[in-house]
Amino acid sequence: MSGHLEVNNSPRIQTLAASNGDPLMGVLRRYFGYDHFRGFQREIIEHVLQGGDAIVLMPTGGGKSLCFQIPAILRPGVGIVISPLIALMQDQVGALQQLGIRAAFINSSMSWQEAMVVTDEAKRGRLDLLYMAPERVVTGSALDLLARIPLALFAIDEAHCVSQWGHDFRPDYLGLTVLAERFPQVPRLALTATADPPTRAEIAKRLHLENARSFVASFDRPNIQYRVVAKNNPQAQLLHFLRREHVGDAGIVYCLSRAKVEETAQWLVQQGWNALPYHAGLPNGVRKVNQQRFLCEKGVIIVATIAFGMGIDKPDVRFVAHLDLPKSMEAYYQETGRAGRDGMPANAFLTYGLEDVVMLRQFIEKSSAEERIKRIEHGKLETLIGFCETVQCRRRLLLAYFGDDPPETCSNCDNCLSGMETWDGLVVAQKALSCVYRTQQMFGVPHVIDVLTGIKTEKVLSHGHHKISTFGIGKELTPGQWRSVFRQLVAGKYLEMDVEGYGGLRLCEASRPLLRGEKTILFRMEKGLGKKSAKVGKKKLSVKGLKSAVSSAVDALRTQGTPKKKLHGKV
Numbered sequence: 001m002s003g004h005l006e007v008n009n010s011p012r013i014q015t016l017a018a019s020n021g022d023p024l025m026g027v028l029r030r031y032f033g034y035d036h037f038r039g040f041q042r043e044i045i046e047h048v049l050q051g052g053d054a055i056v057l058m059p060t061g062g063g064k065s066l067c068f069q070i071p072a073i074l075r076p077g078v079g080i081v082i083s084p085l086i087a088l089m090q091d092q093v094g095a096l097q098q099l100g101i102r103a104a105f106i107n108s109s110m111s112w113q114e115a116m117v118v119t120d121e122a123k124r125g126r127l128d129l130l131y132m133a134p135e136r137v138v139t140g141s142a143l144d145l146l147a148r149i150p151l152a153l154f155a156i157d158e159a160h161c162v163s164q165w166g167h168d169f170r171p172d173y174l175g176l177t178v179l180a181e182r183f184p185q186v187p188r189l190a191l192t193a194t195a196d197p198p199t200r201a202e203i204a205k206r207l208h209l210e211n212a213r214s215f216v217a218s219f220d221r222p223n224i225q226y227r228v229v230a231k232n233n234p235q236a237q238l239l240h241f242l243r244r245e246h247v248g249d250a251g252i253v254y255c256l257s258r259a260k261v262e263e264t265a266q267w268l269v270q271q272g273w274n275a276l277p278y279h280a281g282l283p284n285g286v287r288k289v290n291q292q293r294f295l296c297e298k299g300v301i302i303v304a305t306i307a308f309g310m311g312i313d314k315p316d317v318r319f320v321a322h323l324d325l326p327k328s329m330e331a332y333y334q335e336t337g338r339a340g341r342d343g344m345p346a347n348a349f350l351t352y353g354l355e356d357v358v359m360l361r362q363f364i365e366k367s368s369a370e371e372r373i374k375r376i377e378h379g380k381l382e383t384l385i386g387f388c389e390t391v392q393c394r395r396r397l398l399l400a401y402f403g404d405d406p407p408e409t410c411s412n413c414d415n416c417l418s419g420m421e422t423w424d425g426l427v428v429a430q431k432a433l434s435c436v437y438r439t440q441q442m443f444g445v446p447h448v449i450d451v452l453t454g455i456k457t458e459k460v461l462s463h464g465h466h467k468i469s470t471f472g473i474g475k476e477l478t479p480g481q482w483r484s485v486f487r488q489l490v491a492g493k494y495l496e497m498d499v500e501g502y503g504g505l506r507l508c509e510a511s512r513p514l515l516r517g518e519k520t521i522l523f524r525m526e527k528g529l530g531k532k533s534a535k536v537g538k539k540k541l542s543v544k545g546l547k548s549a550v551s552s553a554v555d556a557l558r559t560q561g562t563p564k565k566k567l568h569g570k571v
Helices: 011-020 023-032 041-049 066-074 086-098 112-123 140-147 171-182 197-206 234-245 258-270 284-296 329-336 354-366 371-389 394-401 414-418 426-438 445-452 458-462 479-491 511-515 530-538 546-560
Strands: 054-057 078-082 103-106 129-132 151-156 188-192 213-216 224-230 250-254 275-278 301-304 317-322 346-352 422-424 495-497 505-507 522-524
Touching (some): 041 054, 041 066, 066 078, 066 129, 066 151, 086 103, 140 171, 151 171, 171 197, 188 197, 197 213, 224 414, 234 346, 258 275, 329 371, 354 371, 371 394, 371 495, 394 414, 426 479, 426 495, 445 479, 479 495
Parallel strands (some): 054 213, 103 129, 151 188, 224 346, 250 301, 250 317, 275 301
8 A cells, every 4th residue: 555654653663663664564573473464464554554444354363453453553542442352352461461562451350440540551642452342432431531542543343243134243332333423533443254245234334434445355264174964973973073083182162052061071071082161151260260271281172152262362273063053154154263273274073953953943033132133043044054954065155155256166175075965956946946936036935835835824825825836846845855955045046035124035146047957956965855856856847837937937037137136027
């Protein structure tokens, strides 16, 4: 980036600039021990030094923190870092202080006297970085304090927490819009490792960063091998995985419940592994000791709920294993991203079963969230299920979810490395797509399956869908098998789910070649489908009404163009 960079004129910065000829490289080498910047780091730092706002998306371990830490050191004033967890900010501040950087935090763990000392240091401009929780920043007293501090920048870490589309929404983040209103001249950065396109849009809107420059790095972690297995005695599957590939390695095992965490940790110890539990229900002292042992000792396995991991910076985690399904692709990506941060080979191992799906759906339905949020969460869960069931490259699906455009294959996931048994699903896919079109692209998977299988529910009858040409043309598959088909069609981007509305299915550009028979599609061989799937795949398009439905859908795609909006047509 061209242009003069205004930097802090303190004696130590002048010394760094004089000795290295480049203040940015001087800080990078002196404090952080690196000889070069990675990816967009330098470009982001220069942009912020010139007073620009930024939205930064980098994968876990990609070096996001340097993007605000170095500008905070170089710009006059104090950099305010908004961080969601007390333990996280304390760990980060401790690490910065060890590097000789003037960092501090203010949070509820401190006494009044301790907070006053930090406040006085900040007012005098004697800090480079001050960490605060979002719920504290938006209080009147904190805003008055910030008005009396020379400010270098605001860094909003874990910015996905502001989005109700995200996997980790925190209402306190919504109040951070006040920073743009009260301090419009102070550059602001929103940083996250996990944000799909709707989440990015909401980050920009809610934080008043519509005019900020976006820096989106590739989400690819090529050193991580992704692997999903059907759940069948997950403890035994985990043990086999560890014995075969990770003897003596550090790793994380995620479980859905606290009880399962403790049970699994104890069982691993009985099997001879150095395993420790971690969840929010354990005493603070126990959690802290277990976390420190994991960080400092070699070969420790931590068994945890998702309460563990945010901000954990252990480079040599060789595996992350999920014994239960995560809640979303964002959660899966963030959690698996804690493996292999040193760039060396690492594994992401997931056991997946129907019971996971049932449990997570129940969690969503029983939650106190409004219906719109529940629909969003259901849509995210369905996408993750599609990832588990896909016959395509898993990395491709994962990266495409976040807006990347990866190659067709990666050669480092189970599907690419070993393949799987599949069946030709062209006819079934055409039935599914045609039925979505014939039901006006307004309904979710359950209703479309009822139409395909010829079930005259009240909803089917009230909409007249028992009279359309696709009613009952899919009786050769069970509702459960049809759900798998639809999940794979959604995962393969042949159908879209309207998660902003009511979860309705709609055709998209990739639907056209399937409907016209210009390409085929392979589905994962489901247990219990067996030879029936092969017979289904060999059927000719002889089902009454299917040809006309396919033709109508193709015509709609042709006349409407790329159907980001719902395609309408005569039924």
